Amino acid sequence: MQHVDATPTVSGEPQGDRHDRSAAVRRWGPVAVAAVAWAVAYRVNAPLWHWVVGDAAGLDLSSRLGSSVHFFFYDVTKISLLLSGVIFVVTVLRTFMSVERTRALLGGQRRGAGHVGAAGLGVVTPFCSCSAVPIFIGFVTAGVPLGVTFSFLIAAPLVNEVAVVLLFGSFGWKAAALYVSSGLAIAVVAGAVLGRLRLERWVEPFVFETRLHGELVDASGDLSWDERLSIGREEVVSILRKVDILGRGCARCRTLEEHVVLALRDLDVDAEVGHVTDPVAIASAGVMRTPALAIDGEVVVAGRVPSDADLRAAIAGRRTPR
Template sequence: MSTLDTSPGRHRSRRLITVAVMAGAWLLAYAGNRPFWDLLVYQVAGLDPDSRLGSGLHFFVTDTAKIILLLAGIIFVVTVARSFLSLERTRALLGGRREGVANLVAAGLGIATPFCSCSAVPAFIGFVAAGVPLGVTLSFLIASPLINEVAVVLLYGMFGMRIAALYIGSGLVIATLAGYVLGRISPPRWVEPFVYATTLRGVPVATGQRLTLDDRITLGREEVGKILRKTWPYLVVGIGLGAVIHGWVPADFFARWAGAGNPLAPLVAVLLGVPLYSNAAGVLPLVEVLHAKGVAMGTVLAFMMSVVALSLPEMILLRRVLKPPLLAAFTGVVATAIVITGYLFNTIL
C-alpha cells in the first residue's frame, strides 16, 4: 500500500533538523573515536602503547567502534538514497555490457575511499542492497583497502615513483578483473538473503512505492538495526582476532621462508599475509624491513596486498554476508591474482 507525502511543512522541517542533529552527532563520534580510546586505554587505564596488551586492546576497541559507526552511517545513507531510486534502473545502468566499465569505476572509487578491509564491508552491503551488480561491488571491496593515498605517498617516499605507480596499476587491475570474473561466476543466491531484503515496519517495500520523509528515515533506521544484529558477532570476532595478532612482525621468519632463494616466495608471502590485519600504511614499515633484508620487491608487495585485501578478520565478517562458495571464490581469485602479480614484479624489477 502506498503512503502519500501529506505531512505539514513544519513537521517536515522538524524531521530534517532531527536528521541534521543525528548526522552531526555521528561526525562528532567518529572524529572523537580515536582520541577517546587513546585517553581511556593509555591515560586512564595506564597501559603502555608499545606493549602487546596496550596496543592490542586499543586496536580492538578503536576499530570496533569505528566499524560499527561506519556500518550504521553508510547503511542508513545508502538505504535512504536508494529509496529514491528505481532498483531496476540502477541494475540496468551498471549491468550487462557496461559491467566491465562499471568494475573499473568501482575500483577507482575504492581507491579514493581509504577504508581498511573490515570497514569496507559496510559499503559492500549497502551497494549490493542498492542493486549494484555483485561483481562490480566486489571490485570496490577489493580496491578500497588495497590502495589508498597514504600508502601510495609512503610507498613513493620509500621506493620511488616507479614502484608506487606499479602498485597503483596492479591494484586497479586486480580489483577490476577479479570483480569482473567473480561477477560472471557468482549467482545472487551466494549472497545471504537479508542483504537484498528491504522492509518498512516489518512489511516488504514494493517497487515504486511512494514514501514520506518519515518512511525513509524509518526505513534507514530499521535497515541499520537489521544488519547490525546480523553482523555484530562476526564483527567482534574478526576484530578480536586482528587485535590478538596486532603488532606481530615476523620479519626474520618471513625473510627465511620467503627470501630470494625460494621460487615459491610470492605464494608463501600471501599465505603468511592473510592471517594478519592492517591497512596499507600500517604494514609499510614491515615491507621496508623485509626489503632491506633482501626479500624481492614483488614478494613484499604480494605480502602487503594479501594483508590489506584478504585479512582473516575480513573473511570472518564477510562470511555473514557471503555464502561459502562465493567466499571461497573471492579468496581464491584475489589470492591468485596477487601471487601472479608478485611473480611478475619479481621478473621485471
C-alpha cells in the same frame, strides 16, 4: 467581487508554511544532531581511550598490555561508528536506486565499463573492508551485477590512498602508478571472472529486499523522506542489535530460541542471538521466571514463550508486555 484568502495565518505567516517548516525540523533535526554527535564521537575516540587506558587505568601505553587494551577499545568504537554511519547513508541512498534502471546502466554491453568504474570507486573511497561491505550489499540490493560489485569490494581495501602517497614520496611516481594499476587490474579481472560464474543464484533473497517496520516496500517507488530515514535507522539497529535468551537450557528456552531465530529471519534482522545461563546474571537482569528474552540488554518477555506476533513486535522495536 474581491477575493479574500481564507488561509489561517499566525503573525502574517500562512499556517501551511509553519506546518511544513515544523515538519522539516522534526524530520531533519534528529538527523543533524546525530550527525554532529557521530562526528564528535569519532573525533574524540582516540584521545578518550588514551585518557581512560593511560591516565585513569594507569596502564603504560607503550607496553604490550596497555597498547593492546587501548587498541581494542579504540578500534571497537571506531568500527561501530563507521558501520553505523556508512550503513545509514548507504541504506538511505539505496532507496533512490531502481533495480531495473541500475541493471540497465551497468549490465549488458556496459559491463566492462562497470567493472572499471566500480574498481575506481573502490580506490577513491576512504573505506576499510569493514565499511566497504555495507556498500557492497547496497550495490547488490540495488541490482548492480554481482561481478561489478566484487570489483568494488576487492579494490576498496586493496588500493589504499595512504599507501599511494607513501609509495610516491619514497619511491617515486612509477612505483605508486604500478601499485595502483596492479590493484585496479586485479579487481577488474577478479570481478569479471566472478561475474562469469553467475553467482547471483546463491545470494539469499533477503539481500534484494527493502523493509520498513518489518514489511516489504518497493524501494524504487515514491517513498517519503520520513520513510527513507526510517529504513536507514532500522538497518543500523538491525546490524547493532543483540538478542539474548535467558534460561538454564530448558525445553521452553529452546522453543523460545527457535521462535526468535525464525522471527529474526522473517524480519530480515541480522542480530546476534546469545545465551545467558548463569543464575546470578539472570537474577541481576530482574528475571524471576524463565525463559526470558532480552533485546539490547532490556528484558521484554519473561516467564513464557510469546506468540509470533509479540516476538515480531519486540524485535521490531515495539515493546511487548511481560
